[in-house]
Amino acid sequence: MKPDWRASLAAMPPGGIAVFRPAQGQRGAGRVGRALLEEAAILGGGQVFAFPGGDLLLGAVPGPGQRAAQAIGELTGLAPLAWSLPEGQAELATRAEAANLAPPPRAWSLAALEAHCAQAPLREVARLTLFRAGHGGAPLAQRLGPAALDLDDPELEAMAREWLCRRVLAALTHPVERAELPALRPGLRLILDFPLAGPQATPGGAMRAGAPNDPNGPIALLPLAVLGVPSGFARMAGSLRQSGWAVGLLASDITTLEALDVPDVTWAAPITARPPAVLPPRLILLGRPNPDPPEWRCAPGILHEVET
C-alpha cells in the first residue's frame, strides 16, 4: 500500500522542499526526471509520488531536491516547479491533486496499435496541412500524411507512422478509398509522406510524379531513419528523383539539422521558437505555435504551416 501523499505532506517538517515535474514531453525525459527525483529522495530523506499527471518529490532537506530540479531543467529543457515548505503547501496541494486525478496515458499493446492503424477511419488518420512562404499570400504547398498519434513512446509513434503511411498511400491509388482522404487542392505543390521502405511500399511500386530530376517536383517525405543505411538511401533518393520527386527528410527534432549534412534534400521538422544554428537551404516547418509564431519561419527558403 502506497503512503498517501496528503498524509506525507502534512507530516513534512518545516524547511523541507517539494519538487513537482509535470508529465509532458517524451517518456524518456519523464523517466530521467523521476530517477533524479528518486535519487534526491534517497540522498535528502523523502519520498517520490508518481501521479499520472507528474511526479512529486517531498524532501526533508532542500539541497538534494534543488540540485535535482536544476539537473532536470538542464537535461530536459523543462525545469520542474519547486516550493519551500510549508510556505508553498497550498499551491503544491492544488497541483498534486490535479496530477493525481489526471487520466493515465493509454498503454498501447502492439496488437491494439496495429488494429487502430488498420481500422480507424481514413479521414481521422490522414491529415492535409497547407504551407506558405514569407509573410503573406496564398498557400504554396500541401502535405498529405498520417496524423500524429502523439504517443509518448517514440518507437510506437514510428511504428504507427509506418502503418498509417502505407494505408494513406494505398488509399491514394484506390478508386473508392481515395474519396475518403482529405481532398488535395489543385495547383499546390504536394508533400507526401512515405514509410521507411520508400516508394517500394506503395501498391504499384514507384509512383511517377513528373519529369526526372525536377528540384521543384512534389516532395517525398522519408523518415530520418532511412539514413541508417546510407547506400540504401542513396539508391532510393536516386530512383525517386528519376520519377520526378524531390527528396525530403522528416526529423522529429530540429536540432538534428545541426548534426547532419545531407546534400540536396528538403528538411521537414517541428517548428521551434529559435532557428537551428545551421539553417538548411530548403526547410519545411511543421506545426503552428499559437499565439506566438516565431518570426524566423518567414525567412527565405522556408515553408511554414498555415491554417487549413
Next chain:
Amino acid sequence: MSIISAEINLDGTAALRDAMALAALARDCVASGVERRVLHVRLSLVPARLREPRHERLVREALAPLLRPTRARLYELPGGDLVALSPPPGEHLDEVRRGLSRLLPEIPADTLLPVLRLPAEAARLLTLVEAALGLDDIPAEALPPTPSGLAPPSASELDAALRGLATANLAAFLRRQGIWRLAPGDAQPTPLWTELRPFLPDLAAALMPGRDLTATPAMARRFRHGAERRMLAELAHPQEARKLGDACLPLGLGSLLETEFLRLDALLGPSGRARLLLCVPATDMLADPAGFALLRRLGAMRGWQLALDDPDPALLRMMRPEALEGLSFRLRFAPAMLAGDAEARASLDAALPEERGRVILAGAETSAAIAWGWQRGITRFMGRVVEGR
C-alpha cells in the same frame, strides 16, 4: 614464439607487429636508399610431413644461422613465413638458403626461398607483407542473408513474447566478450571492458518458435529492448551492480531511457559509472534524435561513456564533426573494407573520427582486421583474434 605455426592466435599478434615493422622498414629503405638483402623463407609451403617434431628440428637447424641474434633482423609473418634482412652481401642468408634447399629438394629454391633486394624490390616486399596480413584477400561480394522462410511474428505474438520476457530468467541467454587494447608495441592485449548482452536469436527462438523476427526491424527492435530491460532489471540490484566492473553494455536508446537502466545507473554511483561504456545503435540516434540528445547530456552529467554502435561509415561522413564530439565509436570490421580502389579506401578513412583512441574495432576475426586497424591508429579491438583461448 613458435617458428612453424600457421595458426593465428594470441602469439600471432607478435607476427602482426613484425609484419607492420617490416612494411615500415621497406618504406624507410626506399626513402633513405639504404641497401638490404631480404630472404623470404616461405615456411607456409613446407609440407605437412615436415611439420612433425623430428623434421621441425631439421628445419630449425637449417634456420640456425638466422636465429643467432646479431646476424640478421628476423621477422615472423602471420601464417608462419619468415623474412630475414641483412646488409649486403649477406652470406648467412645464402647459407640458410642452401641448407633448406637440401632439406626440401622437391620445392624449387626460387619458390621456397625467394631473395629480394631493397630498395629496388620494396614494392614486392610490401605486396608479400600485405598478402601475409590478409590485406590483399579481397572477399567476394557478401551474399544477402537467406530468408529463413519463416513468417514474422504478428503484433499479438510479439506482445505475448514481451510479457514472457518480463518474467524470464535470462541467465542462459547472456553473452560476454572482451574489448581489448592491443597496440603495435604490446606483447599481450590488455582487457578494457567486458561486453554483456542478451543473445537475441536464441531468446527469440525460445519465446517465439517458428517465427522470424529479422524480417521486421521495428519489431526486432521492440523485442531487443524488452530483452535488454529484463537484463538490466536483473543487474539493478546492489550485489549485481557491485560485480559489474568494467562493463560494456550495448543497449538500445529505448532501453536506456527507462526505469531499469536508470535504477542501475543510480546504484553504480560515480565510480561504477566511470567504468561503464554504453553502445547505442547509430540507427536509434536517427529514429529518436531528441532522446539521443537527452542521453548524451545525461552521460556528461552522470559520467559513463557513450559510443555509437555499428555506424555506417557513410553516415559518419554525413555528420558534422561537432555533432560527434565526446562520442566513441564501435565499428564492425568487414572484410569488404579491404576491397575497393584507393578512392574508396580514402573515403572510408575520411569517415573515421580523427581521434582514433575513441574507436573500437569489433568483428576482429582475422589478423587482417588488426593490421587494418593499426594502419589507421586504432588500438581497441573485439573479436576472436584478441580473445584468449
